Amino acid sequence: MPRIGFGLWKIPRENTADCVVEAVKAGYRHFDSAADYGNEAQTGDGLAKAIADGLTTRNELWVTSKLWNTFHAPEHVEEACRKSLDDLKLDYLDLYLIHFPIALEYVPIEERYPPEWLFDPAAPNPAMKAAKIPLHETWAAMEALVDKGLVKQIGVCNYNSALIHDLMSYARIKPAMLQIEAHPYLSQERLIRLAGQYGVDVTAFSPLGAQSYFELDMAAEGESLLGAAPVMVAADAHGKTPAQVLLRWGLQRGTAIIPKTTKPERMRENLDVFDFELSQVEMAAIGALNLNRRFNDPGTFTEAAFNTFHPIYD
Template sequence: MNTDMPAVGFGLWKIPLEDTAATVLEAVKAGYRHFDSAADYGNEGETGKGLSQAMQEGLVTREELWITSKLWNTFHAPDHVEEACRQSLDDLKIDFFDLYLIHFPIALEYVPIETRYPPEWVYDPDAQNPVMIPAKVPLHATWAAMEALVEKGLVKNIGVCNYNSGLVHDLMAYARIKPAMLQIESHPYLTQERLIRLAKDYGIDVTAFSPLGAQSYFELDMAAEGESLLGAAPVMVAASAHGKTPAQVLLRWGIQRGTAIIPKTTKPDRMRENLDLDFELSQVEMAAISSLNQNRRFNDPGTFTEAAFGTFHPIYD
């Protein structure tokens, strides 16, 4: 990694609000120093409580932590980027972000924080037919406002999530401050080898979200039970060979191919297990796991926006 970011982070998406503070505290105790948050997750206030308690108890200092958050779609207009960043900083009870990312290359109509926060996807959830309302904000304008956050000392590094190769090329053509990170969905069913190679060629580090694949999506009805990678033959063979769990093999595969990973769990034993990746997969094992690729994307706005938010809005097709 070009940055000082720990390669294994703790993902905060879908952690229930009532569990978040205690979960974050447990994660610090388990050894996590990298926390991946976002305004849209709706639990940054509770995450802040957990981190503050960990620091008050002397378990960790702010300097030892790497905290990432993300700019939500409704705050893309340059006038609203700093407002969104400061709200997340206040919620997390910190003075700066180690990394701040554009969450999606999707600009939506602004919703004031006092009206609804987090704003989520639809402009007016009380409308007869709630829909997303795109905003006419070019990505280069949002990026310039992200650069201003660095210059004001609110953010140390900036980057993007869910960009495709065309958008990465475009970003590198105008960025004054180069992106430090590209965060994308990646696992053995969606290896994204060309996109990862492109990012590395540009000197951009890569974080893989959903490194276990379908596991994050069962409860959302965005994956079928048969799509679990934990039972895939090459994963199980490697797990048996190394005396590790299938989940540890999947996470090790992600690390070994040069990406950071951000697994999520609320169980302390799983937290420790997900950090215990000090083993090496062979080239044969790595290749066998990579050969599982189906280009299967679970987190696809082209699918879920129409189903959930009444708006067809693909970004990968």
């Protein structure tokens, strides 16, 4: 899997296809998608155009998608996967991840897609509706997707250490990937170390930290890492931007990263991080910024946005 991927979260549908084509032109071959992003059909259009125009081939691409919470029941896992495949216009996925360790009641695709978080948005007091589905049953259905050739590898997102230990105790096919929020304000040292101990690779989402969350009112402007002193010092020393330093920090600690942008010049900038190396002192200084500040926290946003208190981290 290419170490730098193109994140598709929050890219407007009307811009997605063109963004994907521009990303391929910039050099991206790894695309990180999900049913819940609501733009997989447009992502598929962009990938198909890039292939038709001779910019890349399917074999050169790495495409990740994710199983949404409402499809955790074993009888719905393949249905969800096939919907993503149809939308993405692909015969197989390189990687399919459980998006959250949160099982919600099933919402039929023909009724509402993507189903999002609320069980019935039209209810007088709309809320999430939990489903009694053990994670081991969902994982067994994920393994069946590998057996059928629909996906090459499987993994999980947003799992904590206890869930990783549990998963490794029953998995017939071990997870290939753990995708988690990770940046200097949330360094996740122990969780990344544990994944490595089990031989599981790690992808860091939101590698720039707060930038993805300003527009959602989930982070304050003052929480930007781009102005943090150790980041700015390293940027000046290497002739790079603060964003490039943050991405390089993520790569050097052994994680893959999936930054998101809609601007072609930023796409190229985010890939241009392989011609310099941060020193051990610079890595340590940036790592010392850790505040255990999680921006993407269901324990916060589910209550605020979906009238349901549903934490998954202590």
